[in-house]
Amino acid sequence: MTAAVQAEGLTKYYGDRRGLEDLTLEIRPGEIFGYLGPNGAGKTTTIRLLLDVIRPTRGSVRVLGEDPRTAAVRSRVGYLPGELALEGRDQALDYLRFLGRVRGGVPGSRIEALAERFDADLSVPMRKLSKGNKQKVGLIQAFMHEPELVILDEPTSGLDPLVQQEFLALVREVRTAGRTVLMSSHVLAEVESVSDRVGIVRRGRLVAVENVAALREKAVRRMELHFDAPVPRSAFEGLPGVRDLRVEGASVRCTIDGRPDALVKAAARFTVVHLVSAEPDLEEIFLTYYSEEERHHDRQESA
Numbered sequence: 001m002t003a004a005v006q007a008e009g010l011t012k013y014y015g016d017r018r019g020l021e022d023l024t025l026e027i028r029p030g031e032i033f034g035y036l037g038p039n040g041a042g043k044t045t046t047i048r049l050l051l052d053v054i055r056p057t058r059g060s061v062r063v064l065g066e067d068p069r070t071a072a073v074r075s076r077v078g079y080l081p082g083e084l085a086l087e088g089r090d091q092a093l094d095y096l097r098f099l100g101r102v103r104g105g106v107p108g109s110r111i112e113a114l115a116e117r118f119d120a121d122l123s124v125p126m127r128k129l130s131k132g133n134k135q136k137v138g139l140i141q142a143f144m145h146e147p148e149l150v151i152l153d154e155p156t157s158g159l160d161p162l163v164q165q166e167f168l169a170l171v172r173e174v175r176t177a178g179r180t181v182l183m184s185s186h187v188l189a190e191v192e193s194v195s196d197r198v199g200i201v202r203r204g205r206l207v208a209v210e211n212v213a214a215l216r217e218k219a220v221r222r223m224e225l226h227f228d229a230p231v232p233r234s235a236f237e238g239l240p241g242v243r244d245l246r247v248e249g250a251s252v253r254c255t256i257d258g259r260p261d262a263l264v265k266a267a268a269r270f271t272v273v274h275l276v277s278a279e280p281d282l283e284e285i286f287l288t289y290y291s292e293e294e295r296h297h298d299r300q301e302s303a
């Protein structure tokens with residue numbers, strides 16, 4: 001199957017300023033790919049290269065199997081830029097209808113249905129739209145022609161939590177329909193719940209690509225078990241994946257690396273009256289990529 005995005009050694013320098021360096025990445029059709037990195041990491045540069053807004057210094061990229069310069073590929077892609085310029089006196093609805101016609105005809109009912117989902121007010125002249133409503137108009141135009149690939153640069157910025165949930169639901173529907181989504185963010189929590197994989201970018205370089213399910217399995221979680229009577233420490237010592245074990249009377253507290261299976265089986269020999277499992281802290285893992293890369297970078301600098 002043709003990759004939704006295929007980048008090989010993709011590099012962009014702005015003069016001698018590094019925007020993106022040597023990005024090799026494949027985004028599979030039908031997946032939701034989260035593109036994560038702090039400010040200035042190179043996310044927007046990558047996205048602009050995919051859309052032929054800017055051209056690479058080196059390397060190549062294919063979008064839906066085509067060179068991004070090919071005009072025909074544009075109508076197959078939906079794009080929400082990070083900074084959306086919506087100006088003028090036209091009502092947002094007229095603007096969206098116009099874009100719909102340009103893109104080969106988008107039914108008005110689809111625009112209205114999206115506006116209703118996002119609770120967007122489209123009767124307002126564009127220049128008077130609030131930041132949140134602007135973002136909603138941006139999202140509607142990115143999704144409304146049902147593109148095969150939706151590229152979203154920081155899509156949730158300015159959206160209130162309810163609209164964010166609606167947006168995430170829409171992203172999942174796009175995946176169910178077999179279409180692909182690439183969304184950038186500087187916060188893991190924003191993309192973690194929907195993404196199949198995340199790419200972590202820092203200082204213009206892709207540091208890691210991780211399967212979110214695997215990341216979750218690797219993640220550290222804290223567990224607390226309470227029994228109906230005191231339990232012996234020996235029953236829980238040395239279990240695979242169990243760390244920081246504390247046994248106090250009828251309570252066991254520990255940290256689990258990966259699967260909690262061994263702990264659960266050991267606990268099953270006693271009567272469990274209460275069990276608390278804190279959500280795995282992916283942020284902790286996420287941050288280790290930054291610090292590892294930081295160390296690597298520092299070693300290179302001092303070499």
Ligand SMILES: Nc1ncnc2c1ncn2[C@@H]1O[C@H](COP(=O)(O)OP(=O)(O)OP(=O)(O)O)[C@@H](O)[C@H]1O
Pocket residue numbers: 014017018019020037038039040041042043044045046082186
């Ligand atoms: N037009 C430009 N001219 C010069 N340097 C640029 C330009 N655009 C981006 N850069 C630089 O390229 C690097 C990557 O920027 P980019 O905007 O791609 O990062 P980002 O991850 O999208 O961050 P943000 O979330 O802040 O937009 C930064 O160091 C930035 O200063």
